[in-house]
Amino acid sequence: MARRKTEVRFHAAVDLSVIHAAFVVATGGPCGDAKTEAALVGPTTEINTRLISASVDVRGFWSALFAAVAAKQAARDACEPALLAAGCSELQVDQTAPAIASRLDECRIAFAKRFPKLREQLQLRSGPLKDRWQTYGPGLLIQTAGQIWAAAPPDDWWPPRIDVLLVQPMRGGDGGFDSSEGRVWMEAMLTDADPQVSELFRLAYWITRVAVGRHLSATLGVPSEPSAPEDFGSGTHRVSSLPWDLGCVPVVLAAGHELEILRTDKLPIADAIRLWRLGDPAVGQVVDQWWQQWGDSKAPTPVALKALDRMLEPLRRAGEAAGGAARRGSANTTEHPRR
Template identity: 35%
Template sequence: MKLQWIPSTTLSLLRTVQWVGRQRDLKDVSLQKAIQPTVQSVSTRLINASIDPAIIWEHLIDEVIAQDNDVDLSPALCEIALIRSGHSDLQSDQIAMAIHRGLETCQRAISTRSPRLADQLRLRYAPLKQAYESYGPGLIRSVGKSIWNGSPPTDWWPSRVSVHAVQPIANGAAGASSQQASVWIEAVLTDMDPDVPEWLRLVYQLTCMSISSHTRTHNSSSGTRSSTDTATGDTANSSELPWTTAIVPLILSKAADAGMIPGGRFPLTKALSMWQPELPSAKAPVVERWWNEVGLNNQPTPIALKQLAAALSASSSSDPSTHFHTA
């Protein structure tokens, strides 16, 4: 699997707008003040048209991630996001133009402060790229073999993946496209936590991407519907198997076995909080107990995942009676 690294100024813009639209603070206070009125104006226009701004940003981000380059924003791209969100009004072209004008205003504000953002991103992702190239390919192969009991399908890992490097705003974050073999990751210069290297976050997203692609293809052929949250990289399907949770201890375990991170008690709680922030912290001990008692090696993966799903569900209802059974 070859990675094509892209310094994505457009995706950096969209994530910044999305962040401010969620009423979260940027580290650059002056930039926040510069773009906040525009973001609010666009959001108000969308709400008045009965459109959820959060959904538009999600679809725009997904469209950009699906590209193999740092695509320029256009009214047509904004209209595609509107159509994907279910808006089919005859005025969609006018609303798309309003979104585009607002984004151009925000882009000018960002360019004023970071006129060479693409060059900065190349410098920022260089350490991450080097670390992944040193350790990632071998770990990726090991993870795939574990998921498939030694024999992953030939098309499990795509031959080429686009990696969009973006400006950090969330102290480390990543996600994947719902359409193509593409992921994005914040280009942080140093690891957010020394126990959980950022290149492992990239391995996690690449694995999530392959799981999503395989699940989508399988469900499509069987007539089952599936969905993907592109902003967070969370994957869900009708069976609700907790793939994205189960692979966290798998990746850490394989990295520890290979001496890539310290062995012994690996940092599962930290990794879950960093890679799956939407997962309640109280569920981390459930995942750890499942891994220690079941994991993905003692029985077929679907059975192990169903046991994890049952345990997570039981923990939500404060039912301590769930027991794991191995073959």
């Protein structure tokens, strides 16, 4: 079994906290901080209005901006490339970028008023997770790799280092990853939202997704047009036809159970999928059933994931049918949707 230790480095991500909060408010995500939401709704609405008028993909812009700031680029400097990445024409970008940069400055100022000592707060918040990771993290990764690779993972499965960017919580727990850069971001939670689904497992899950993304890029090649790596964790630089995102959940939890970090008779698979914003209860139930059938099968992981993909197919078809009905219904009504 590969035992090369991965260096996990924790960082207080102040600038990224601003963009994360603005992203949540701008894209209508559930926000647990009403005061911050109220402070940011004005400038983010103006930004979205600008984006729409310039025919720019709103969510694509915020994802590209998030990725650039995660890479330590200033938000103001990242505006123009983020706009171009989201479809803004070169003729419009010179006028649009400065206007959006000014609104982002307003977001930064408003956020600083809400959290004047954010760096110190994030460093304090990182303490519990960092301590638990130093105690249990290396063993959890070893056990997780063994689950995926039937106790014989390649020596280079885990990256030599992972940067964990900790941001101010806005959603009661959230995270994402960028496999090509060995980078993970997480909301810095002081306590676990669910005692059975520790933030330790969330971190192990995102690091596992980095390893999977690196492996897929090495074996399948890097796509010519990689997707933005944030988007609340659903994006990476390698999109696979297999449901690695869902399959990795029980793998990490089972590794924790083997190490007696997770002490429960039944793995909280559906709860983790809900808390980590990976799917609804129906998806969680399917993944739970899949793991009961395949968790002890010793089948190669791709084979097991193909079975999971088949089990998820009815939910995908139902979702597509519901989406089509919703679109047809909206075409036959004069009522405007709520913004």
